[in-house]
Amino acid sequence: MSWGRFETLYANAAKRVAAREGGTPVSVSRATYWRWIAGESTPEGLAQQVLEELFGIGFELLMGPAPDREVELPGVLDVTSRAAAMLVDSRWSTSMLYPTTPVAGVDGSWYLDGVDLLDPTSVAVQMYEAIDHSDADVVAIGPADYPHIRQFVRPSRRALLLASVPEGRNGGGEGSLYVLDAAHARRLLAPERPVELLRIPSAYRLDELTFAVVHGLVAADNALGADDRLLDAEEQGLEQHLAKERSVYAREAVPGLSQVGAAWLGSRFCSRHALRWLTKSGAPSTLWSRAQIGEEVLPLLLFRQQHEFIAEFQRLAAGGGEQPGMVLCVPEDVVSASPLYERIMFFLALAWLEMRGLATWLCSEPEYAKFDEFVLVPGEQAVVGTWMRAKDHIWSADVAVRKAQIREFDLAVLHARTHSVTQGGSSRARLRAAVEYLGLEQIWDTFPQRCAELGDYGTVDMLQVRSRLISLDEVDHALRYVGGLGSA
Known part of the structure; x- marks a missing residue:
């Protein structure tokens, strides 16, 4: 000083x-x-x-004397690597990446903002230069960086490694970044497992697809991990609400809950409420969702309890005469305003539903976006359970049985099925129509292959799930399913 x-x-x-x-x-x-x-x-x-x-x-x-600690400094990044880091923020407006210069004990950070549902979050990150090994379909960080990597991955927090390759495989001069979870790097560099090179699959290249997965998983997983104890306590009290046909739970009742935590609790209650109050005399045919953007379909892809609900809905719908499916209202202006990675995530959710045997119908009329979420038993009953964009409520649930009410729900579903912008007699046809409507034609030539690459490796080493409420398995299944769409 x-x-x-x-x-x-x-x-x-x-x-x-x-x-x-x-x-x-x-x-x-x-x-x-x-x-x-x-x-x-x-x-x-x-x-x-x-x-x-x-x-x-x-x-x-x-x-007193200063503490005596051995601190490893990271290597100095070259200009290409620094430029690649800067391009991340210019490419995705919800990203702020701060890789550090060599400073003892100081890590970089990656701040990820939400568009609507996701809470802002951050993750520790460190960038290292790597060599492209195209013949082995990997990039590799060399032994010179191992001392610092071992120091960086030692804490039990969530952290990511970014490997920088000076020049992209497509010949571009801006370089490429590859993502690896610190927990996986910790296992690979354990003393009992000596390795010559720290290999990262080429499938983990940071692009629109992997950014969609990283952005969604890190934000949702961090939020649910922080809310875990509160959510466990709230779930214990759901039974008293489930005993009522009509239930509304105010957001202010759980003031410390994150947006993702509120979505988990709301979706948990509404799925259980639907299964509790669905009539036993008729089979449900349709789910109506208010999800419009990639963030809002993340619960379908990530929440374990949503996976269980979809499976139970399919079991109940099996005895009906109509093909079961889900309606989603996505007006054109919402599509045009959504970033590419958000539309990719939305498409992955459609593919996952189709893979599970549920038809997907996209309704484009804005007025239908005002409908509550519901499960329909045609001509007989609609169990309403709204948690997505429920404003001041974590959930709002009801059971509609009057003929006038049921007719309104029946007509809405009939309109969506017959006027869907994703018409088609097969999953492949509906998904190809969704590609066009969501503006994914520009990437479709390579997108199925890209999904197949990531799905074959699996996302487990790129991202480690920490919350008990989340699973990435269904994301991997959806990726492989989309990968198969490009083979015929």
Whole structure:
């Protein structure tokens, strides 16, 4: 610290001490300051109190020896790698990536913002330069970086490694980044498993597809992990609400809950409420969802309880005469305003539903976006359960059985089925129509193959799930299913 800066800070601290203790503020000369720095003299009397006030720690600790720790510094990134990091933020507006310069004990961070459902979050990140091994379909970080990587991945927090390859395989000069979860790197670099190179599959290249998965999983997983105890307590009290046909639960009832946590709790209640109150005399045919963007379909792809609900719905729908499916209302202006990675995530959710045997119908009329979410037993019953974009509520649930009510739900589903922008007699036909409506034609030539690559490797080493409420298995299944669409 320069003398001028120290003199100002010391004088201010001395005034605070004098005001608290009574008396006149003590001063310090330039010569005394430099003797303190050189260790030729030790502060005494009120000077000790002033220094404690200035630095916020006890005098004995302040004057004691500095802790002796071995700290590894990361390698210095070249200009191409730094440019690749900057391009991440210019490509995705919800990203702010801060890879660090070599500073002892300081890690980089990756801040990820949400569009609607997802809460803002951040993850520790460190970038290393890697070599492209195209023949083995991997990129690899060399042994020179292992000491720092081992230090970086040692803490039990969530963290990501970004491997930077100077030039992309497509010939571009901007370089490419590849993602690896720190937990997997920790296993690979364990002392009992010596490796020559830290290999990262080429399928983990950071592009629109992997950013969609990373952005969604990290934000949802972090939020649910932080909410875990609160959600467990709230779930224990659901039974009293499930006993009622009509139930509304205010958002303010659980003020500490994240947006993702509220979505999990709302979807959990509404799925259980539907299964509790569905009539036993008729088979349900249709699910009506309010999801419109990629973030809003993440619960379908990630939440374990949603996977269980879809399976149970299919079991109940098997005895009906109509093909079961889900209606989603996605107006054109919502599509045009959605980033590409959001539309990719939305498409993956459609593919997952089709893979599970549920037809998907996209309704484009904005007025249908105002409908509550419901499960329909045609001509007989609609169990309403709205949790997506429920404003001031975590959920709002009801059971409609009056003929006038049922007719309104029946007509809405009939319209959506007959006027869907994704008409088709097969899953492949409906999904190809969805590609066109969602504006994915520009990437479709390579997109199925890209999904197949990522699905074959699986996302488990790229991202480690930490919350008990989430699974990435269905994302992998959807990726492989989309990969198969390009083979015929």
